[in-house]
Amino acid sequence: MVHPPWLTATLWLSLALLASMISIRAAISVALIEIVVGCAAGNVLHLQPTEWINFLAGLGSILLTFLAGAEIDPDALRRHWKPASAIGVVSFLAPFLGAFGFAEYVLHWSPNASKIAGAALSTTSVAIVYAVMIETGLHKKDIGKLILAACFITDLGTVLVLGIMFAHYNAYLWLFVGVSVVLLAFAARLSDAFLKRFEGQVSEPEMKLLLAILLLLGGLASLANSEVVLPAYLLGLAVAGTLARHRDTVRHFRVATFALLTPFYFLKAGALIGIHTLVSSGAAIALFLGVKLLAKSIGVYPVARKSGLDHSTSSYTTLLMSTGLTFGTISAMFGLNRGYISQSQYSILVTVVILSAVIPTVIAQKYYLKDVRAIRFQSEDEAIDARETAEVTTRAVPNK
Numbered sequence: 001m002v003h004p005p006w007l008t009a010t011l012w013l014s015l016a017l018l019a020s021m022i023s024i025r026a027a028i029s030v031a032l033i034e035i036v037v038g039c040a041a042g043n044v045l046h047l048q049p050t051e052w053i054n055f056l057a058g059l060g061s062i063l064l065t066f067l068a069g070a071e072i073d074p075d076a077l078r079r080h081w082k083p084a085s086a087i088g089v090v091s092f093l094a095p096f097l098g099a100f101g102f103a104e105y106v107l108h109w110s111p112n113a114s115k116i117a118g119a120a121l122s123t124t125s126v127a128i129v130y131a132v133m134i135e136t137g138l139h140k141k142d143i144g145k146l147i148l149a150a151c152f153i154t155d156l157g158t159v160l161v162l163g164i165m166f167a168h169y170n171a172y173l174w175l176f177v178g179v180s181v182v183l184l185a186f187a188a189r190l191s192d193a194f195l196k197r198f199e200g201q202v203s204e205p206e207m208k209l210l211l212a213i214l215l216l217l218g219g220l221a222s223l224a225n226s227e228v229v230l231p232a233y234l235l236g237l238a239v240a241g242t243l244a245r246h247r248d249t250v251r252h253f254r255v256a257t258f259a260l261l262t263p264f265y266f267l268k269a270g271a272l273i274g275i276h277t278l279v280s281s282g283a284a285i286a287l288f289l290g291v292k293l294l295a296k297s298i299g300v301y302p303v304a305r306k307s308g309l310d311h312s313t314s315s316y317t318t319l320l321m322s323t324g325l326t327f328g329t330i331s332a333m334f335g336l337n338r339g340y341i342s343q344s345q346y347s348i349l350v351t352v353v354i355l356s357a358v359i360p361t362v363i364a365q366k367y368y369l370k371d372v373r374a375i376r377f378q379s380e381d382e383a384i385d386a387r388e389t390a391e392v393t394t395r396a397v398p399n400k
Contacts, residue, residue: 008050015041016263030258031127031266031325032357035350038270047271049264057268058228060261061330062218065159065229066210067253068126068326069236070243072152076145083307084146087300088153091321094299095292096122096161102291107284112166113345116335119161120349121292121356124154125325128357132320136369143309143372147317155327156233162334163221163230176220180231183213187238195246206249207256210239227334229327269329269350272336277347288352293360296322312371319364328353 019037023030041047049057077084100118103109109117129151130139138144167173191210198205217231243250278285300321304314332349335341341349 005050005052008053011045011047012053012264012267015047015267019263019267029128029325029357031262032354034263034266035270035273035329035354038267039273039275040270041267042271042273043275047267049268049271053264053268056261057265058218060257060263060265061333062214062228062232063253063257064262064265064326065232065330066214066236067250067257068155069152069233069238070240070250070253071126071130072149072237072240073145073244074237074241077149077152080142080146080149083304084149085153086303086307087146087150087317087321089157090299090303091124091150091154091296092122092157095295096157098291098295099288102288106287109345110340112340113335113342115161115165116331116341117288117345117349119158119165120328120331120335120353121288121324122154122161123158123324123327123331123353124151124321125323125328125357126151126155127326128323128361129320132361132365136365136373138372143313143317143375147320150317150321152237154321158327158331159227159230159233162227162331164226166225166227166334166338166340168225170224172220173224173226176217176224176226176231179220180217180234183217184231184234184238187213187235188242191239192242195242195249199246199249204249204252206246207252210235210253225338227330229330266329269333272333272343273347273350274343277344278351281344281348284348285351285355288348289355289359292324292352292356293322310375312368313375316364316368316372319360319368322356322360324353324356328356 015037016034019034020030022028022037023033026033038047096118098118099121100114103117104111104114126148129147133139133144133148136144139148191206194209195206214232214235217235218228221228221231297318300318301314304317305311309317329350332341332346332353335349336343336346
């Protein structure tokens with residue numbers, strides 16, 4: 001029996017409402033709850049996405065990725081670019097190589113499936129980390145800004161890998177690259193001029209402009225078999241400085257995205273998880289999670305220590321960089337939609353992503369937050385200034 005789309009939409013939005021209420025009561029990320037509710041509905045109610053739900057879910061992932069890029073503070077990224085780049089690169093590379101190698105050589109997955117596993121488990125959840133920073137007040141401190149900047153570098157590596165490794169190197173790819181370069185080069189100037197002229201109008205023409213650019217780049221990326229979140233993330237970064245001066249527009253984007261679009265994406269991500277696969281693949285899930293957490297620890301902790309962070313702050317940073325959610329599920333969904341991974345492999349990867357969103361966050365908050373809050377992080381420039389001041393003071397004081 002084919003149900004009217006209105007009844008189908010009612011069911012999906014009712015599930016989204018349920019997830020939102022649980023999230024508020026439990027103080028857990030709504031995206032995480034939506035995946036769990038979607039999983040329950042998919043296995044109990046046999047919830048299946050339709051073509052139009054797939055479109056809304058895809059648009060939700062594009063806008064979510066765009067907002068993740070737009071939330072990056074360009075000034076903080078410039079100020080902490082050295083430690084953020086070092087931590088971000090190793091935070092991506094170590095788990096990518098570890099998960100890829102484990103999938104291909106231990107579990108004997110296909111090369112493409114192993115690449116998807118590496119991409120899905122290399123990520124850091126900007127949504128989780130940003131929520132933690134806001135909740136703890138660390139977003140106002142240098143350490144919080146450093147961690148958020150490092151998250152951007154990590155996830156940039158993931159979207160670049162997805163965009164490059166699986167692209168078809170043909171005329172469509174070069175068209176996509178050419179149009180992207182031109183639009184990204186002028187996006188900040190164009191959006192700034194548009195916002196100054198039209199911001200505050202009921203019809204929100206500035207949102208329509210950015211949406212049109214996102215859809216154009218997403219369409220060209222699809223033709224090139226690249227991942228549509230790649231240009232969305234880069235466009236978000238390109239206009240981050242402009243949108244920082246127009247917070248109402250960002251708020252409107254966020255309301256539209258989280259109220260209407262992302263619930264379809266995360267519910268769909270959960271609905272595609274098979275409970276029977278989780279029961280039969282418990283060992284693979286545990287091992288994949290161990291590979292990700294171990295690779296993040298081996299990679300991030302020494303770099304954080306070398307960047308001047310103490311033990312507690314380095315441990316806290318390592319644990320938060322080990323979280324995964326949004327880009328992890330996007331990577332797994334990309335692999336499933338393109339046929340690179342099977343339904344069971346998708347279920348394994350998304351389950352690992354969910355566990356990595358919860359376990360490192362709980363440990364970080366319980367065992368290291370208090371020490372981190374008590375420490376004032378000193379940036380590299382401040383450390384240099386402090387050393388120079390000390391040297392001048394030493395020379396000025398005569399030896400006794």
